[in-house]
Amino acid sequence: MAELHSLRLKANLLVDGVNFEPGALDEVGTLFKEQNHGLFGWDFANHKGIDLPDDFMLSDGTVTQFRFNPSSSYTMLVRDGELVVERSGETLDSVSLIPRPKYYDSVTESGAVMRQIAQIGGEDCFFVCYQNYCSHFAKGEECAFCNLVSTKKTYDSVLTRKDVNDIGEVAAAAFSEGMCEHILLTGGCFSRQKETALVADIVQSIRSALGTAAVPGTILPSATTNEDDMRRYRDTGIGALGYSMEIWDEAIYKAFCPGKAMNTSHDAFFNAIGKAVRIFGPGNVYGVFVMGLEPRKSFIEGVRTLSAIGANVVPFVWSPNPGSMLEGHRAPTAEWYVDTILEAAEIVCESGTPSGTANHCYRCDGNSLLHDALRLKGVT
Ligand code: SF4
Numbered sequence: 001m002a003e004l005h006s007l008r009l010k011a012n013l014l015v016d017g018v019n020f021e022p023g024a025l026d027e028v029g030t031l032f033k034e035q036n037h038g039l040f041g042w043d044f045a046n047h048k049g050i051d052l053p054d055d056f057m058l059s060d061g062t063v064t065q066f067r068f069n070p071s072s073s074y075t076m077l078v079r080d081g082e083l084v085v086e087r088s089g090e091t092l093d094s095v096s097l098i099p100r101p102k103y104y105d106s107v108t109e110s111g112a113v114m115r116q117i118a119q120i121g122g123e124d125c126f127f128v129c130y131q132n133y134c135s136h137f138a139k140g141e142e143c144a145f146c147n148l149v150s151t152k153k154t155y156d157s158v159l160t161r162k163d164v165n166d167i168g169e170v171a172a173a174a175f176s177e178g179m180c181e182h183i184l185l186t187g188g189c190f191s192r193q194k195e196t197a198l199v200a201d202i203v204q205s206i207r208s209a210l211g212t213a214a215v216p217g218t219i220l221p222s223a224t225t226n227e228d229d230m231r232r233y234r235d236t237g238i239g240a241l242g243y244s245m246e247i248w249d250e251a252i253y254k255a256f257c258p259g260k261a262m263n264t265s266h267d268a269f270f271n272a273i274g275k276a277v278r279i280f281g282p283g284n285v286y287g288v289f290v291m292g293l294e295p296r297k298s299f300i301e302g303v304r305t306l307s308a309i310g311a312n313v314v315p316f317v318w319s320p321n322p323g324s325m326l327e328g329h330r331a332p333t334a335e336w337y338v339d340t341i342l343e344a345a346e347i348v349c350e351s352g353t354p355s356g357t358a359n360h361c362y363r364c365d366g367n368s369l370l371h372d373a374l375r376l377k378g379v380t
Contacts, residue, residue, distance in 0.1 A: 002060055002061075002062065002372055002375035002376050003060050003376075004376060006058045006059075006060045006062040006093070006372070007062070007338060007341075007369060007372050007373060007376065008334065008338055009058060009062075009064075009085070009092055009093055010058065010062050010064045010366075010369060010372060011317070011334035011335075011337045011338050011341075011369060012074065012334040013064055013067070013074055013085070014064070014065060014067060014317040014319070014331075014334075014337075014367065014369075015317065015331050015332070015333065015334045015337065016069060016072045016073065016074055016334070017043065017044045017067040017068060017069025017071075017072040017074070017319075018066065018067065018068065018069060018072050018074045018075065018076055018085065019068070019069060019070055019071075019072045019074065019075045019076070020052075020068075020075060020076040020077065021075060021076070021077035021078070023077075023078060024076050024077045024078055024083065025051070025052060025053065025076070025097075027097075028051045028052060028053050028097065029051030029100070030100065031097075031099065031100060032053060032097035032098060032099060032100050033053065033054050033055075033097070033098045033099065033100045033101065033104075033120060034051040034052065034053065034054065034100070035051070035052055035053070035054045035066070036054075036104075036115050036116070036119045036157050036158060037151050037152075037154075037155040037157045037158065038118075038119045038127055038128075038129050038132075038158050039127075039129045039132065039148065039151075039186065040146065040147055040148055040151055040321065041147055041150075041151040041154070041155070041321050041322065041323065042065055042067050042319045042321055042367060043066075043067050043068035043069070043319075043321065043322070044067060044068060044069035044070075044071070044072075044319070044320070044321065044322070045068055045069065045070055045322060046154050046322050047068055048154055048155060052066055052068050053066040053097050053098070054066060054098070054119070054120075054121070054366075055098060055121075055122055055365070055366035056076075056095050056096060056097050056098065056366075057095060057096050057097075057098065057123070058093050058095055059093050059094050059095070062362070062372055063122040063123055063362060063363055063364075063365065063366040064095075064366045065365070065366035065367040066366075067319055073087050073088065074086070074087050074092075075087070076095065079091060082094050083095050083096060083097065098120075098122075098123055099179075101115075101120050101174060101177055101179065102177055103115070103170065103173040103174050103177065106173055108163075108166045108169045108170065109169065110163060110165070110166055112159060112162075112163070112166050114169075114170045114173060114174075116157065116158045116159045117158070117159060117162045117163075117166050117167060117170045118162075118167060118170045118171065118174065119158075120174065120179065120180065121184060121364055121365045122362075122363050122364045122365045122366055123179065123363040123364075124179060124180055124181040124182060124361070124363045124364060125180070125181070125182045125183065125184050125217075125360075125363070125364035125365060126171060126174050126175070126180045126182070126183040126184070126206075126217070127183075127184045127185075128162065128167055128183070128184075128185050128186075128202070129158070129162075129186050129187055130161070130162050130167070130185065130186075130187040130198060130199070130202060131160065131161050131162075131187040132148065132152050132158060132159075132160045132161075133148075133160055133161075134146070134148055134149070135259075136258075136259030136260065137149045139259060141258045141259030141262070142259060142325070143246065143256060143257040143259070143260060144255075144256045144257070144324065144325040144326050145256065145290050145293065145318055145320075145321075145324050145325075145326050146324055147321045147322060147323035147324040147327075149323070150322065150323025150324075151323060153323075154322075154323070164198070164201045164202055164205050165205060167202050167205055167206065168202075168205030168206055168208060168209040169209065171183070171205075171206040171209045171210065172209035172210070175209075175210055181216060181361070181363070182216050182217040182218070182359060182360060182361065182364055183206060183215060183216070183217030183218070183238075184217055184218055184219075184220070184360070184364065184365075185199065185202060185203070185217070185218070185219045185220065185221075185238075186219075186220040186221075186244075187199070187220075187221065195221055195222055196221070196224075196229045196232055196233070199219055199221050199233065199236075200232055200233065200235075200236050203215055203219065203233075203236035203237065203238045204236055204237075207236065207237050212237070213237055214237045214238075214239060215236070215237045215238050215239065216239050216358060216359055217238060217239060217240065217359055217360070218238070218239070218240040218241065218242050218286060218359050218360050219233060219238050219240075219241055219242070220241075220242045220243070220244055220286075220288060221233070221241075221243075222263075222264070223243040223244075223245075223264045223268065223269050223272045224272060225268060225271050225272045225275060227275055227279065230275060230276050230279045230280070231279060234279055234280055239284060239358060239359035240280060240284040240285065240286065240356060240359035240360065241276050241280050241284070241285050241286070242285065242286030242287070242288050242314065242360075243269055243272055243273055243276070243285075243286070243287060243288065244288040245266075245269040245273075245287045245288065245289060245302075246260070246288070246289060246290050246293075247289065247290065247293055247294050248266075248289065248294060248298050248299055248301060248302025248305075249294045249295070249298035250265075250266040252293065252294045252298070253266055256293055269287070270305075273285055273287055273306060273309070273311050274309050274311075276311075277309055277310045277311050281310075282310030282311075282353055282354055283310065283312060283353050283354025283355060283356040284354075284356060284359065285310070285311045285312065286311065286312050286313065286314050286356070286360070287302065287306045287311055287312075287313050287314075288313075288314045288315075288316070289302065289313060289314070289315040289316070290315075290316055290318050291315035291316060291317055291318060291337070291340070291341075291368075291369075292317060292318035292331045292332050292336075292337065293318055296336070296339075296340045296343075299315070299340060299344070300340065300343055300344060300347065303315075303344045303347050303348065304347050304351075307347055307348050307351035307353050308351055310353050311353065312348070312353060312355070312356045312360075313344070313348070313370060314360065314368055314370065315341070315344070315368055315369070315370055316367045316368050317331070317337060317367055317368065317369060318331050319331065319367075337369060338369070341369040341370055341372075341373045342373055342376075344370060344373065345370060345373035345374050345376070345377060345379075346377075348370070348374060348379075349374070349377050349379065355374065355379045355380075357371075357379070357380060361380075362374075362375055362380075
């Protein structure tokens, strides 16, 4: 049963990050799942050489991303044999780490280390970034909140490009362990034809590995308004499609995402999402946002507009992470996030758009608050 105090605590832990006491996290990387930096780094400070959790669970099952911040007033420690989060000596909640998948130490037939190909997001999501590269960085036109390149340089913990057959092999190993329910697939910038073919091949490789007709999960390719591409994606058997629109307000979007905005305008994203809803069905298309870079009013307007056309929203809580242009800035307060996401959840519920939790759920990742706010309303 989801609880409001967990939503508030999660918001605080995402906005302020968390520190830890010696001994609290010694079994991360052996018994418990460690960060492998499959895409971005979300911590406030780099921690090369120190295994830290990807995410953890609050006592009511709320999955929360671990964002290391040595200056945070929140601390994870062992108290009376139990892992807890404290602030100023007050225990706020007991927490638990997520078991480490066995396949993390396995190797594919081609010799690739499996955790360098795909990682588990949250408790149940098989996550693949098929290419850790983005051409916007070369021209200084990257999104201001993005640290993709510096994360790769700092940790170098995943393969930049992944082989299609290797991905299928890792999916078979991961799903056979019984913890995966969904997949999430994303990548960098490609030519449209190449990306469509590659994503279709990857989903088909996963589908063959699973031996199923459908693949529960979501792909996040570059946005296209080409309906043939969308149908090609749908015909792979993938359940849902998402486009990373990042920011609803058009002027702020252009300012924070200069390279991306030149390729795909606000209107092009909106058209692409609308077309995708007609092809994938209501509830099976997502607009993905970075929440906290624009005013509440425009974010809410985006949620209202997309919900009205049958799309869902995944709003990640912004982290001013190292290596991004916004490193050292501050996110809005946790109270702002809680109030705004509760309003967003109300709008989503009233819209009647199906929840889409068959393809992406609150257990898939710990850096969004919307699933948790929806759970308070009985949407699971
Ligand atoms: S499009 Fe933006 S968010 Fe995505 S990888 Fe490139 S710079 Fe980062």
